[in-house]
Amino acid sequence: MWQILTGYWSEFITGFGNTILCSLIAMFFSLILGVFFALLEVAPPKIGRAIAHIYIEIFCNIPLLVITMIFYLIIPQFWVKVSGFTAGTIGLALYTSAFIAETVRSGINSVGDGQMEGALSNGMTYVQAMRYVILPQAIRIVIPPLGNQMITLIKNSSVLAFVAGFDLMYQGDIVAFSSFQTIETYVIVGVFYLGLTLPLSYYMRHLEKRLA
Amino acid sequence: MKVVSSIIEFKHVNKYYGKLHALKDINLKIEEGQVVSIIGPSGSGKSTLIRTMNGLEPINSGQLIVTGYDLANRKTNINKIRKNVGMVFQHFNLYNNHTVLENITLAPKIVLKRPDAENKKIAMELLERVGMADKADSYPRQLSGGQEQRVAIARSLAMRPKVILFDEPTSALDPEMIQDVLDIMKYVADQGITMVVVTHEMGFARKVSNRLIFFDQGHILEDRDPVEFFKHPDTDRARQFLSKIISKD
Ligand SMILES: Nc1ncnc2c1ncn2[C@@H]1O[C@H](COP(=O)(O)OP(=O)(O)O)[C@@H](O)[C@H]1O
Numbered sequence A: 001m002w003q004i005l006t007g008y009w010s011e012f013i014t015g016f017g018n019t020i021l022c023s024l025i026a027m028f029f030s031l032i033l034g035v036f037f038a039l040l041e042v043a044p045p046k047i048g049r050a051i052a053h054i055y056i057e058i059f060c061n062i063p064l065l066v067i068t069m070i071f072y073l074i075i076p077q078f079w080v081k082v083s084g085f086t087a088g089t090i091g092l093a094l095y096t097s098a099f100i101a102e103t104v105r106s107g108i109n110s111v112g113d114g115q116m117e118g119a120l121s122n123g124m125t126y127v128q129a130m131r132y133v134i135l136p137q138a139i140r141i142v143i144p145p146l147g148n149q150m151i152t153l154i155k156n157s158s159v160l161a162f163v164a165g166f167d168l169m170y171q172g173d174i175v176a177f178s179s180f181q182t183i184e185t186y187v188i189v190g191v192f193y194l195g196l197t198l199p200l201s202y203y204m205r206h207l208e209k210r211l212a
Numbered sequence B: 001m002k003v004v005s006s007i008i009e010f011k012h013v014n015k016y017y018g019k020l021h022a023l024k025d026i027n028l029k030i031e032e033g034q035v036v037s038i039i040g041p042s043g044s045g046k047s048t049l050i051r052t053m054n055g056l057e058p059i060n061s062g063q064l065i066v067t068g069y070d071l072a073n074r075k076t077n078i079n080k081i082r083k084n085v086g087m088v089f090q091h092f093n094l095y096n097n098h099t100v101l102e103n104i105t106l107a108p109k110i111v112l113k114r115p116d117a118e119n120k121k122i123a124m125e126l127l128e129r130v131g132m133a134d135k136a137d138s139y140p141r142q143l144s145g146g147q148e149q150r151v152a153i154a155r156s157l158a159m160r161p162k163v164i165l166f167d168e169p170t171s172a173l174d175p176e177m178i179q180d181v182l183d184i185m186k187y188v189a190d191q192g193i194t195m196v197v198v199t200h201e202m203g204f205a206r207k208v209s210n211r212l213i214f215f216d217q218g219h220i221l222e223d224r225d226p227v228e229f230f231k232h233p234d235t236d237r238a239r240q241f242l243s244k245i246i247s248k249d
């Protein structure tokens, strides 16, 4: 095992780096999109609700691999060619954003109508009420489940392996094929993933206690 | 556009929840400084009526003019009305993420853009007034219901409103807390602030308010002097209602 790790060190590190990069980019955009669609879904205009609802239903209910394949294979036929890394990261960001939107929406809803009515009756606009009263309460509710979604996102980034995205999983496949040390290789890959997800998971638990 | 009229005026207002006709052709004028109690059976539409007055519930037809602005007009900026019309709820609705003091200073700061020092001074005076100054740094969850409601009234007063709407402000309180809140409401009335109060407190309705509305099934059945009303209700519905309430005590 030690020989595999040292012998293929640069392959593993390249994969590890790409997994981290893909995860960070996907986290960033999935959070922005997720919060945006959640706000659209709870806001008064019906048209916004409908759009958000359709977006969420679509991306929650199609497998991540299919979304990624659409970006990898179909989009280039009509428009521009995208690398596996880009297609996978876009797929991951969109897919995760739908779940984040659902989480944030339920967090906002659990704050309760009374808080909004109190703020509006006090003269605040809808946006002020959201900013100063509703969202600060929703964030506390939403942080633990969002943390879980970030961990899931890191694990799901292995979808890049299917579209030659040079992530940890893809590099693991290459090492496994060329070294024939399949079991050892995937144990090492697993440990690398744990190196990302475990600290995040402990940090989330710590944050959860602090917020409680 | 601002029009000169009563501070609150309903003209043929109708309100539906789906098929349910909650407010039926309401015509009502409330003048500045009046203290109006609204009583009536549960489910008759009292909350709906009072919640239309600051636009928390939209109306379906008619005109509803509050502090000079027509709530039925889509172009009306509802926030202009809400700056002048406070509301106190059965379940208080204090901001759970803010301290007592912040609950009172937040809206004056961000809505009225009043300076911080002035907000704090006004807030502390009001907290003193409602007997809650020692709780200025507490959070709502650390207060009893009666204390929360006193803060909620102070929060409304800090906006220096022309009107305050009260929707059953004492219905969620333990009996020993009720009088404190009623005393503060009496103080509010003495300030000359127009008050509309949905209540089951007949003592308040009779002694503090100077006008009484008996509401039933989406209609105003009686609109009179409270003392006269309690002596001789005009309608059978009101007589039935009063006999039920009084036999409960
Ligand atoms: N948001 C709502 N959606 C549907 N029906 C409602 C809603 N709010 C109130 N109602 C109905 O309207 C009627 C009047 O309710 P309400 O104004 O709360 O009465 P009250 O305050 O006198 O008890 C009731 O039949 C109630 O069930």
Ligand SMILES: [Mg+2]
Binding pocket: B046, B047, B048, B168
């Ligand atoms: Mg009610």
